[in-house]
Amino acid sequence: xxxxxxxxxxxxxxxxxxxxxxxxxxxxxxxxxxxxxxxxxxxxxxxxxxxxxxxxxxxxxxxxxxx
Numbered sequence: 448x449x450x451x452x453x454x455x456x457x458x459x460x461x462x463x464x465x466x467x468x469x470x471x472x473x474x475x476x477x478x479x480x481x482x483x484x485x486x487x488x489x490x491x492x493x494x495x496x497x498x499x500x501x502x503x504x505x506x507x508x509x510x511x512x513x514x
Contacts, residue, residue, distance in 0.1 A: 449513040460488040460495075469506070469513050477506045 448470040455463040467481040482501040489495040 449511075451513050455483070460490075462486050467513065469511055475508075477508055477511060479504055479506050479510075479512070 448468060450466065450468040452464045452466045455465060457463070463483065463485050465481075465483055467479065469477060469479050471477045480501055480503040482499060484497060484499045486494055487496040
């Protein structure tokens, strides 16, 4: 499992990120998931709400972008 997140923007108690991660199953098949997340934090600093849009596709080992 490899994860990459990039901060889009932040303001007050909200942030928006773009993410991409790659992983494989027990049979060695690789996948890439990517999308956007919006987070809202409560006053105590804990995450109050998370909205995500996630796309996933099957990739070949040689197509990995995160190593």
